[in-house]
Amino acid sequence: MATYSTNEFKLGLKVMLDSDPCSIIENEFVKPGKGQAFNRVKLRNLKTGRVMEKTYKSGESLPGADVIELEMQYLYNDGDMWYFMDQNSFEQFAADENAVADAKQWIKGEEMCLVTLWNNAPLSVAAPNFVVLEITDTDPGVRGDTAQGGSKPATLETGAVVKVPLFIENGELLKIDTRTGEYVSRAKD
Amino acid sequence: MGETTDWKPTADFATLIKRAELYKTIREYMSANAVLEVDTPILSHSGISDPYIESVKANSRNYTSDLYLQTSPEFCMKRLLAAGCGSIYQIAHVFRDEEQGRHHATEFSMLEWYRLNMNYHELMDDVIALMQVLGLTVPVKLSYAEAFDQVLRINPHDGDLPALRSRASKFGLASENLDKNQLLDFLFSSVVIKQINAAKNLIIYDYPAEMAALASIRHDDYAIAERFELFVNGLEIANGYNELTDVDEQRERFTRDLNLREKNHADLLPIDEYFLSALDSGLPICSGVAVGLDRLLMVLMNKERIEDVMSFTLVNN
The missing domain is CATH 2.40.50.140 (Nucleic acid-binding proteins)
Known part of the structure; x- marks a missing residue:
């Protein structure tokens, strides 16, 4: 695998750090006018999701991650x-x-x-940003309550539990935003 | 049909107008203080020896040797001072290779001025006066040692390398085997200046002697470089010196710098013998300062990136 010098650092570059693959999410060139240049880098560990900040002397290299x-x-x-x-x-x-x-x-x-x-x-x-899943278990729907107020838990066919409005019935298909885990709307068949 | 769509300036018109106003204000201030505007060449046969500043090389068919674009107008301006032209200033384009980022561009604009018979504390007052004319608040003055003591509780002058190493790695320095100056540079730029909350604006003065560059050195408890820097909102804006006038010491520093550059496998540029001869003939007692005009504009216009205050950059020129 290639190595990348600090002047090739850019957002999204995948590098190895302490034997874990990481993605560069921030890269700032820092240099006192008369002094040593550095690259201050924020990296996300792709295994753990943990974000850390490291500073490298400009000109140094990191091995690329496949x-x-x-x-x-x-x-x-x-x-x-x-x-x-x-x-x-x-x-x-x-x-x-x-x-x-x-x-x-x-x-x-x-x-x-x-x-x-x-x-x-x-x-x-x-997962895809939006999925459509069927409700397998929720309390009976409250008729007429389409305007506002209140929510109840609903179990989906995959086992996930989301909060839904009170009027939603068992067996309905729902559109879910997987990034927030939130109910978006009823899905049309 | 044009081939690209990004031909337009990267700065907005309000900023282009602000730059014109800034230059006008500077010229009025200098004129009111009887400081003469000068203009010196950008191209030279010789270059600088600073360990961490890289020159952009230029070629001309008229000359067999390489030419270099100036990294600052310092040498020519000091030759003018030695020739007796009194206090002078210049607004110049300067070039530094391998410097690119949110606060760095390879080509940028610099205001540099020299005041005769002023020491560097008096020149700091001069800088503050100009900043006030521009509407910036008066900075708090702290010595380099005071700033390190406030934030890190360490003395940057006593040179305890293991202590500096462990503090640097605690703050995320991943590189190893850095020398004392490099460690101080890291701690200063990544920790001290970021964390110091004394004021929005700061003047830091009296640097370790190893960071003297072209400043005079004073011997207190430690050897101190009579140098200062201005920071606005944490951004380095200006760098000034009590100017070194001793030609033998200047030649020694050039040699020491070049040795360090050789060790770091950096380019070795010819020393400016005209500048050394001018020093030898006698540089009047003076202080000088360089101001990064693009960064100053960033601060005045509240811009995040240096290209936001430049008409065009190497991205689209």
Whole structure:
């Protein structure tokens, strides 16, 4: 893998730091007029999500991380691993629970997900921004209460629980924003 | 048909107008103080020896040796001072390679001025007076040692390398094997100046002797460079000196700088012998300061990026 010098640092560049792949999310050139130049860098650890700030003497290098993002279709979960397919190469990838930690509660099969591969293995999976899921359990709907006020928990077919307005009924299809985990609207069939 | 769509200036018109007003105010201030405007060349056969400033090289078919774009108009202006032209100022374009970022551009504008028979504290007052004319608040003055003591409780002059290393790594310095000056540069720019809350605006003065550049050195408990810098909202705006007038010491510093550059595998530029001869013939007692005009405009116009105050940059020129 190539190494990247501080003058090649840019947002989104994937580098290795303490044997973890990281993404550069901020890069600032800092130099006292007469003094040593530095690059003050914010990096997100792609395994843990943790953000840290590091400063490098300008001209130093970091090894690149073999990280790519691919759109893949979610196939199924065998109880242990979650399986995804690259629809261009038809290659299948197995993601462990860590990688699907957030995404798994929103996907049931066939969704197109953004899979981040590190050394050709799924590191993280992002669910589509919006999904449509059926309610499997919620309290009976309150008729007429379409205007305002109140919410109740509803369990979706994937097991995720979201807050919905009181008028929503069991068995309805809902549009959910997976980035916030919030109910958006009823979905039309 | 034009081939690009980004031909328009990167600064808005209000900022372009503000720059014109700023230059006018500066010229009025200098004229009222009997400081003469001068104009010196940008191209030179020789360059600077600063360990951490890189020159942009230029070529001309008229000359067999390389030419260099100035990183500051200092040498020519000091030759004018030695020739007896009294207090002078200049607004000049200067060039520094390998400097690019939110607060750095390879080419930028500098106001540099020299006042005869002023020491550097008197020149700080002169800088403050000009800043007040421009509507900026009076900065708080702190010595480099006081600033380090306030924020980090360490003495930057006593040179305890392991202590500096451990503090630097605690604040996120990932590079190893830095020398004392590099560690101080990191702590100063990334910690001290960021955290000091004494005031919006600061003048820091009396730097470690190793950071003297072209400033005179005084021997107190430690060797102190008679140098100052102005910071507005944490941004370095100006750098000034009690000017070194001793030619032998100047030559020694050039040699020491070049040795350090050689060690760092940096370019070695020819020393400016005209400048040294001028010093030898006698530079009057004076202080001088350089102000980054683009950053000053950033502060005055509340802009985030240096290209926001420049008509065009190398991105679209």
